[in-house]
Amino acid sequence: MTCSTPSKKYLEILSRKSVRLSKPTPKLIVLDLNSTLLHRSKKKRTRGTLRPYLKEFLQYLFDSTEGTSENFDFSVMVWSSARPQTVDALVDKAFGRYRSRLVAIWSRKKFGLNEHAYHRKVSVIKDLETVWDELNRHHNNHDGSSSESLNDGIYTSITFSPSTTPRSVPSTNNIIEMLPQAIDLDTINNTSSHIWDQTNTILIDDSPSKAVLQPYNAIHLLPFDSPRRQLAKDKELLNIIKYLEFLKYQDNISAYMKEHAYVSTEFNQEIAEKMN
Ligand SMILES: [Mg+2]
Numbered sequence: 001m002t003c004s005t006p007s008k009k010y011l012e013i014l015s016r017k018s019v020r021l022s023k024p025t026p027k028l029i030v031l032d033l034n035s036t037l038l039h040r041s042k043k044k045r046t047r048g049t050l051r052p053y054l055k056e057f058l059q060y061l062f063d064s065t066e067g068t069s070e071n072f073d074f075s076v077m078v079w080s081s082a083r084p085q086t087v088d089a090l091v092d093k094a095f096g097r098y099r100s101r102l103v104a105i106w107s108r109k110k111f112g113l114n115e116h117a118y119h120r121k122v123s124v125i126k127d128l129e130t131v132w133d134e135l136n137r138h139h140n141n142h143d144g145s146s147s148e149s150l151n152d153g154i155y156t157s158i159t160f161s162p163s164t165t166p167r168s169v170p171s172t173n174n175i176i177e178m179l180p181q182a183i184d185l186d187t188i189n190n191t192s193s194h195i196w197d198q199t200n201t202i203l204i205d206d207s208p209s210k211a212v213l214q215p216y217n218a219i220h221l222l223p224f225d226s227p228r229r230q231l232a233k234d235k236e237l238l239n240i241i242k243y244l245e246f247l248k249y250q251d252n253i254s255a256y257m258k259e260h261a262y263v264s265t266e267f268n269q270e271i272a273e274k275m276n
Pocket residue numbers: 032033034035036205206207
C-alpha cells in the first residue's frame with residue numbers, strides 16, 4: 001500500500017462548505033456486504049444472514065422516488081473484499097430482484113492486490129478514486145449508450161441494458177447465464193450522466209480502516225456480526241435511511257459528513273447513559 005492518507009485535492013474540496021439544496025441531487029452509494037448488509041457464515045462463505053430491515057433499505061434506495069416528480073436518484077454499487085464467487089452468491093442473496101439495478105459489482109479483484117496478498121487476509125483500502133475513475137471513464141467513453149464492463153470477474157450472470165433509465169428495465173428478463181471462464185461480467189444498468197466524486201458519493205461500510213483515503217465519504221454503521229445477529233433490536237439500516245434523507249440534499253457530501261458524521265442512535269444512547 002503506498003499512501004493511506006487523503007490527498008491534497010480531497011482535503012481542498014473537503015474544505016468547501018456544503019450547501020443544502022432545495023431539491024435532492026443524485027448520489028452514488030457504494031455498499032459493503034459482510035457485516036454491513038449481512039452476516040457471512042464462517043463455515044459456508046457464500047451463505048449469510050440478512051441484516052434486519054434490509055428489504056426496507058433496498059426499497060428506499062431503489063424505489064423511494066419511483067413514480068414521484070422528484071428528479072433524484074441513488075446509483076448503487078457493491079464493493080466487497082470477498083472473492084468474486086462469494087460476492088456473486090451474497091449479492092444474489094442480499095439483493096434478489098434488485099441485483100440488476102446495481103451499477104457495478106466489485107470484489108477483491110478491484111484492490112490491485114498481488115497474487116500473494118489476494119489469497120491472504122490482508123488489510124485493504126477502498127479507494128473511491130478507483131470507483132470514480134472507472135465509472136466516470138465509462139460514462140465518458142460510452143455516453144451511457146452501450147454495455148461495458150463495470151464488474152470485475154463475477155461470472156454468474158451478465159446483464160445487457162438499454163440506454164434507458166433503470167426504472168424502465170425489467171429486472172430479470174435480460175440476464176444471460178455465463179460460464180465461469182467468461183470472466184469480466186458486463187453489467188451496466190445505470191447509464192448515469194453524473195460525474196461521481198467526493199461531493200456526491202457515500203460509502204457504507206462497517207470498517208473505518210477501509211475508508212482512510214476518503215474518510216468523510218463513509219458511513220460506518222455498527223457491524224452486523226455474530227453477537228449482534230442475536231439482537232432483535234438492530235436498526236442500523238433504518239437509521240441510515242434517516243441519515244440519507246439529509247445527505248441527499250447536500251452539494252458536498254464529504255464536507256457535510258465531516259461536520260455531521262453518522263452516529264448510530266443506539267451508540268448515542270450508550271454515550272448518554274454513561275454521561276448520566
Ligand atoms: Mg464489512
